[in-house]
Amino acid sequence: MSIGTRSTILHLGLIALLFVLAFVLPSYHQGNLARIMVLATYAIGYNVLFGYTGLLSLGHAMFFGAGMYGLGLAMQYGGLGVIPAFAVALICAAVLSAVVALLALRTIGVAFMIVTLMFAQAGYLTVLYFGAWTRGDEGFVIAQSARQIAGLDLTAPTTRYLAALLLFSAALLITARMMQVSFGSVLIGVRENEERTRMLGYDVFRHKLAAVIISGTISGAAGAGYAVLFGYVGATFTSVQYSIFPLLWVLLGGAGTTIGPLVGTLFMFYLIDYSSGLTNAYMLIAGVVLVLLTLFARAGLVGEIRKRWVA
Amino acid sequence: MTPKLMTNRRSVLKGAAAGGLLAAAPLAARFASAQSSAPIKIGFQQHSTGIGAAYGRWYGRTTEAAVKMINDAGGINGRPVEIVAEDDGTDPKRGAEVLEKFANQSGCDVAFGTLFSHVVIGSAPAAGELKLPYFVVSEGHHVASGMLNRYTLQPGITDVKSQVQAMAPYVSENLGKKVTMIYPDFAFGHDHRDYFSAAIKEQGGEVLEMIAIPPTETSFTKYFPKIPRDTEVIYHVMVGPAVLTFVKELGEFFGPSRPEIFGFIDSLEAVDLASPGLEFLEGTYFWEGNPRYAQEDQTSHDKMFREAVGVDANGASVSDPKDVSTYAHMFGCWETLHVIKAGMEAAGYQGPEDRAKLIEAVEAMTDMPQSDAHPQGPKRFNGKTHQVFGVQYISKVEEGKLVKVHTTSIEDTLYPDEVDYTSMSF
Amino acid sequence: MDFGPHLLLAVLEGAVGAAVLALTALGLSLVFGVMRVVNVAHGEFFMLGAVIAWFVATSIGGHPTVGFVAALALAPLIAGLVAVLVDRLILKPVKYDPEATIVGTIGVLYILQQTALMTYGPEARPVEPPFSHRIALPWFEWGENGFAMFYPWGLSTNSYKLFVIGAAIVILLAFWLIMTRSKAGLIMRATQLDRETALAFGIPVSRVYSIVFGLGAGLAALAAVLIVPIQQAHYLMGHDPLLLSFIVVIIGGLGSIRGTVLAAVLIGMSDGIISVFLSPTLSKIIATLLVALVLVFRPQGLFGKKPA
Known part of the structure; x- marks a missing residue:
């Protein structure tokens, strides 16, 4: 069995498992998993750039936010339905990521990190500046009645779960497929040795540009998904904190692995959920866990498993 | 001290015993019949960490004091009240997750206590979808503006x-x-x-x-x-x-x-x-919102409230004069809990199946005179907009203390309705 | 207020911000330059400095100067020791791997922040300045009666703010002297240039790393002690200094002391001066984008050399 087939089976198996879970999980965990899948979609988007292409961005919240506000504002003021608003969101995220990429890709390494951070900070302040429409930090609610597709009520727990699964599966399969074709190999080549990839005759810049746009658009899809499934659009989601989260999830789960983002998001969510039940100082626990992971599981959870038992 | 219950076992027992005593009285009899003595659980969305933490701490202390008072007086419908506190990190995403936890995991009857507007607005859709009554203590205009839903109310603090x-x-x-x-x-x-x-x-x-x-x-x-x-x-x-x-x-x-x-x-x-x-x-x-320094014309209600929460005449903690309270806002937790109590009693609240009845009972409320349940002052609840109105205070700083110079009327604070939540379905 | 006095006020305010920023960023730049470590917890060491200053100042009592001076000595020391501990327990074991240190220092950030919340609490608390006098500033104008001096409404500064600017200049000079003239500075520069060769010449690189990491944190803490009589200590205060320091370090060119200081002055000042012309939030947006564009078109920073 080739590696490609094996990973396809793994991904389809994962999606099937998540599908079955929709009907067996208690409602609390079903709700959590729906959120986790949307956030994991964000992490998958982040992973395209960070894990595969080796570019560390600290500004992905602006792409998440572009999707979130693209959908939210289109529904709120444009009166669009969910599907067209979702398309608007994808366009917003794609255009923003293309513009940011054209500028930011002139830099590398830490400078790239800072430039993306600055753009995202400007994005956050822009959301506040246009408070008349965005309601700034408070944000706004997307009415429950508007959150449906052709009579399917996205606010009903199981429908919402399945919609989240659909979003997640699309992102997972697209990125997995992308990494099986030559495009993905070039990205990994850029990550491992940009100079050599260029010498081999690949247009490194165009590949990086495409990686940013794909990464940003998937992140934007996650933002739009969050807005429509959970009914809230707010500036908090465009703050620096939400740029750091996907980095954390991806590193925890395993950068450059297809299911790492899901595992990392899942782990972090339940770490906070359970430790906040034990103590208010759950951030302390989260901090200690991060330090321990750094010390003892550097490749992330999935990365370590693959390193120790699979490879 | 998150879901570690704020009521310790002894006070629950005491509350139950007091409930038993009350049950002997004829008025309370109709609540006590065929009634479980399981506690009424109130999910408390607390800003324990994040930017709202200073408020969260005092909201916590006030809530604890109010629950103790309610339990000492026999609880709600003869049942003790139990607070399930969860930190929301003053974050709207976590806020919504916490509401789901209250409704689906901890079995809370209602949720309560949020201050920061973005957390309220981020959580409200979840409250509406979970059909979980959500009593916020936020002073935001979000409830009365009509942007939220029938399950979200602000009966304990003005906007x-x-x-x-x-x-x-x-x-x-x-x-x-x-x-x-x-x-x-x-x-x-x-x-x-x-x-x-x-x-x-x-x-x-x-x-x-x-x-x-x-x-x-x-x-x-x-x-x-x-x-x-x-x-x-x-x-x-x-x-x-x-x-x-x-x-x-x-x-x-x-x-x-x-x-x-x-x-x-x-x-x-x-x-x-x-x-x-x-x-x-x-x-x-x-x-x-409420005079921090005890005034010359201090009411017995304010005196009782200060003592119960542990606040001295200067608005600081009795155990640490440097630990100044959020006195202008935290009374909202106290009053909201008393509104929940009054609402549950009026609705004959038994369990989650009575949540809609509870909302209707609160919507039916109007004037709330100044009392131990409403120590800040008299209030008027607008059932249509889910928002309470009440007197406001203006103080002047004199010799380093805030001295009350003006009290507005409730009429000064009224404005035309912007929404009618009662016309929405549950 | 007239344009001239307004601008002067913005410049003065910008100078105070720039002074503190220069110190904080220098700490980050040092760590970055010598160790190639992105210390995400740098802002928390800043916060630690402010919080320790509050503890020291309140527990000593007496004239505010006593507490302030004690804080000036103790806060950087304690923050530095914590940093050395972080280096020994976390950074060294992961061999200063870039990604691992980012996650590790994010962990440290959470730990320090939560510890401060539990011990110090959620309030913003002030430290009393050792001295503080309002100084009304004069303005000169060539009017009908010739050259005239007058005191415009609102144009003033504060003696303590001027002290902060002076103190920062003194500390920066001292730091520059140490780096360029002393043996310790030589060793640090050698390690920065070439770790392997430094090792070969018998420089105890691992000890140098610990000291550098401690020194970097100490500088941040020192900056915080200076600013805390103007701004308050708060457990979430480390966020902005971290972002600004990052920007300054990159704009200034990696590991360049002079570049870092110049960039700090530029960034600190521009923030204040742009706000004279535009609405505050819009000016923040524009300042942020400008900095980003500087980096885009000069990725090596304004004062750095082209990367090899």
């Missing part, structure tokens, strides 16, 4: 729109008609900007300049030159950890010759007025 408009008559008559406003450049600040400038215009005054400060700012002097020279009154409202710097730098900027200054105490909640640099506030005015 910013009514607070702000009630200030305009006093400001224009006593302090001056030419006002410059300084406020944070986000929704809370914009509410102040919009509602106050409209209200002062109605009083024949005008706003000369509006200075919006970016929310991440930590130094302020550079903005003050924008204050026009002919300003008679400065209206300021700031929130966040940099407020003290703001007030100090404002004082330094003007030096010996300042205009009248009117501020919202939000700028200095949980801050000791005796802090170095605040001397210049002497003689300035503040809106107070």
Whole structure:
């Protein structure tokens, strides 16, 4: 069995498992998993750039936010339905990521990190500046009645779960497929040795540009998904904190692995959920866990498993 | 102390025993029949960490005191009340998750206690979908503006729109008609900007300049030159950890010759007025939701409230005079819990299947006289807008203490309805 | 207020911000330059400095100067020791791997923040300045009666703010002297240039790393002690200094002391001066984008050399 087939089976198996879970999980965990899948979609988007292409961005919240506000504002003021608003969101995220990429890709390494951070900070302040429409930090609610597709009520727990699964599966399969074709190999080549990839005759810049746009658009899809499934659009989601989260999830789960983002998001969510039940100082626990992971599981959870038992 | 129950086992037992005693009384008999003695669980969305943590701590202490009082008096419908506190990190995403946890995991009957507007708005959709009554203590205008849903109510604290408009008559008559406003450049600040400038215009005054400060700012002097020279009154409202710097730098900027200054105490909640640099506030005015310093005409209700929560006559913790409370807001937790109690009793609340009945019972409420359940003052609840209205206080700083100089009427705070939640389905 | 005095005020305010920023950023730049470590917890060491200053100042009592001076000595020391501990327990074991240190220092950030919340609490608390006098500033104008001096309304500063600017200049000079003239400075520069060669010449690189990491944190803490009589100590205060320091370090060119200081002055000042012309939030947006564009078109920073 080739590696490609094996990973396809793994991904389809994962999606099937998540599908079955929709009907067996208690409602609390079903709700959590729906959120986790949307956030994991964000992490998958982040992973395209960070894990595969080796570019560390600290500004992905602006792409998440572009999707979130693209959908939210289109529904709120444009009166669009969910599907067209979702398309608007994808366009917003794609255009923003293309513009940011054209500028930011002139830099590398830490400078790239800072430039993306600055753009995202400007994005956050822009959301506040246009408070008349965005309601700034408070944000706004997307009415429950508007959150449906052709009579399917996205606010009903199981429908919402399945919609989240659909979003997640699309992102997972697209990125997995992308990494099986030559495009993905070039990205990994850029990550491992940009100079050599260029010498081999690949247009490194165009590949990086495409990686940013794909990464940003998937992140934007996650933002739009969050807005429509959970009914809230707010500036908090465009703050620096939400740029750091996907980095954390991806590193925890395993950068450059297809299911790492899901595992990392899942782990972090339940770490906070359970430790906040034990103590208010759950951030302390989260901090200690991060330090321990750094010390003892550097490749992330999935990365370590693959390193120790699979490879 | 998160879901570690705030009520310890002994007080639950005591509450149950008191409930038993009450059950013997004829009035209480109808509640006690066929009634489980399982506690009524109230999910408390608490800002224990994040930017709201100073408020969260005092909201916690007030909630604890209110629950103790309710349980000592026999609980609700003869059942003890149990608080399930969860930290929301003052974050809207976590806030919504916490509500799901209350409804689907901890088996809470209702949720309560949120202060910061973005957490309220981020959580409200979840409350509506979970059909979980959500009693917020936020002073935001989000509930009455109609943007939320039938399951979200604010019966224990007035909203910013009514607070702000009630200030305009006093400001224009006593302090001056030419006002410059300084406020944070986000929704809370914009509410102040919009509602106050409209209200002062109605009083024949005008706003000369509006200075919006970016929310991440930590130094302020550079903005003050924008204050026009002919300003008679400065209206300021700031929130966040940099407020003290703001007030100090404002004082330094003007030096010996300042205009009248009117501020919202939000700028200095949980801050000791005796802090170095605040001397210049002497003689300035503040809106107070509830007077921090015990006044000469203190009511027995305020006295009881202070003692129960553990606050001294200066508004600080009885165990640490440096630990200043968020006195202008935290009474909202106390009053909201008493509204929940009254609502559940009126609805004959038995369990989650009666949640809609509970909402209808609260919607039916109107006047709430000043009492131990409402120590801040009399209130009037508007069932259609899910928002309570009540008196506001204006205090002047005299010898380093806030002395009440004006009490508004409830009528001063009223405005036309913007929504009718009762027409929405459950 | 007239344009001239307004601008002067903005410049003065900008100078105070720039002074503190220069110190904080220098700490980050040092760590970055010598160790190639992105210390995400740098802002928390800043916060630690402010919080320790509050503890020291309140527990000593007496005249505010006593507490302030004690804080000036103790806060950087304690923050530095914590940093050395972080280096030994976390950074060294992961061999200063870039990604691992980012996650590790994010962990440290959470730990320090939560510890501060539990011990110090959620309030913003002030430290009393050792001295503080309002100084009204004069303005000159060529009017009808010739050259005239007058005191415009609101144009003033504060003696303590001037002290902060002076103190920062003194500390920066001292730091520059140590780096360029002393043996310790030589060793640090050698390690920065070439770790392997330094090792070969018998430089105890691992000890140098610990000291550098401690020194970097100490500088941040020192900056915080200076600013805390103007701004208050708060457990979430580390966020902005971290972002600004990062920007300054990159704009200044990696590992360049002179570049870092110049960039700090540029960034600190521009923030204040742009706000004279535009609405505050819009000016923040524009300042942020400008900095980003500087980097885009000069990725090596304004004062750095082209990367090899």
